[in-house]
Amino acid sequence: MENVLDSPYTDLERPPLSQAALNRALVRPGGLWSSLTVTERTGSTNADLAQLARDGAREGAVLIAELQLAGRGRLGRAWTAPPRAGLTFSMLLRPAVPPARQGWVTLLVALAAASAVRRLAGVEVRLKWPNDLLVGELKLAGVLAERAEGAVVVGMGLNVSVRAEELPVPTATSLVLSEAECADRDPLLRAVLREVESHYRDWVAADGDADACGLRSAYLGMSATVGRDVRVELPGERVLRGVATGVDAAGHLVVRTGDGEQTLSVGDVVHVRPA
Template identity: 55%
Template structure:
C-alpha cells in the first residue's frame, strides 16, 4: 500500500487541489470540458477513463488524482509520484478526425503543456518527440501517454511540480526545482486545460490538419528533437541513428539515416549531445 498523504501542516508546499473551485473555473462556458473530478488516490487515471470510455462517457471528461499508485507510461514503463507532488491528469476525447491524424494528439497535448509551464517564472521547457516535456537542462518534467479506447482516445499527463530531487528518478526534475520556488498546481492545471481546449477545437475543426490548424508550426517551435542528432530505440528493441529532420502529416518523426529517410510512428528518442548533424 502507498504511504499516507502528508498533512497540510507538515508539507505546506503540497496543499490539496480545491476540486470544486477548479472544476467550476474550468467548465464554465467551456466548449469541450464537461466534468473534472479529483480523487485522492487511484491506480491509473488512464485506466479509469479507458473503462469509462467503454461505458460511453462523454468527451471532455477529466480525471485528476492526487496520488497515482500504478501509473503507466509508454513502452510499458511505470510512473509514480509522491502524493500531491505533481499533476496526474487524464482526458477522455472523441476527436472527429481521420485516424491517421490522431498521431498528432500527444504532440498537441505537449504544446499545450509547454505553453502552460512557460508561464512559471524561471522555467524554460522544450518537447522531445513524441511525449516528453524537458527542462532547459534536458531533464524530464513530464510525460504523456495516449491510448485508443472504445472509439475514444484517453490522453494522460504526469507532470512533476513540487517533487524533490531525492524523490525523482534519474534524469527527472520538477517545476519547483527548475523555478527555484513553489509552484501553484491548480494554476498550471487550469492553464494547461484551457490551452488544450483552444488548440484541440481548432485542430478538430481543421479535420486534424496540423498545418491548417497551426499545430505543426507551434510544435516545431517547441521541439528540441527536430534538427537534432538522435538515436531512436524502436519497439522491437532495435535502434536507428541519424538526424531528426521533421514531423510528418501523421505525427511521425522523420529521421535521415545513412540508409535513407525513415518515418517513425513510435520509439524512444535519445538526443545525441555534441554530435554534428551533418556527420551522422
C-alpha cells in the same frame, strides 16, 4: 500503501486540489471540459477514464489523482510521484478528425502543457518527440494517449514540487528543482487545460490538419528533437542513427540516415536519444 493524509508535507506545503473550484473555473456551456473529478488515490487515471469511456462518458471528462499507485508511461514504463507533488490527470477526448491524423493528439497535449508551463512558471520547456516535456535534458513531464471505445484517453504526469531525493530516476526533474516562478498546482492545471482546449478546438476545426491550424509549426518551434543527431532504439534491439529532420502530417518523426529518410510512428520506437 502511504495515505495522502500521512504525507510528511503539510497542506500549506502541498495543498489539495479543490474539485469544486476547478469545475467552477473550467466547466462552462459550449466548452470542452464537461466534468473534473479529483480523487485522493487510484491505480491509474488512464485506466479509470478508459472504463468511463467504455461506459459512454462524455468528451471532456477529466480525472485527477492526488496519488497514483500504478501510473505508467509508454511501453508500460512506471511513472511515480509522492502525494500531491505533481499533476497526475487524464482527459477523455473524442476527436472528430480522420484516424490518420489522430496521432497528433499526444503532440498537441504535450505542446499545450509546455506552452502553459512556459507562460506561468517561466521555465524553458522543450518537447522531446513523441511525449516528453524536458528542461534541459531532464524529464519534467510525460504524456500517454490510449484508445478506448472510439475515444482517446490522454494522461499526463507533471512533476511540480518533487524534491531531488524524491525523484524516481536521476534523469527527471520538477518545477521546484527548475526554479519555477509558479509551483502552485491549481493555476498550473487550469492553464494546461485551457491551453489544451484552445489547441484542440483549432485542430478539430481544421479536420486534424496540423498545418492548417498552425499546430505543426508551433510544435517544431519547441522541439528538442528535430534538428539533432539522434539514436533511435527500435524493437528487437535494432538501432537507427541519423538526423531528425521533422514531423510529418501524421505526427510521425522523420529521420534522415545514410540510406535516405525514414518515417517513424510512436509504435515503431522504444527510445529516441541524442546521438
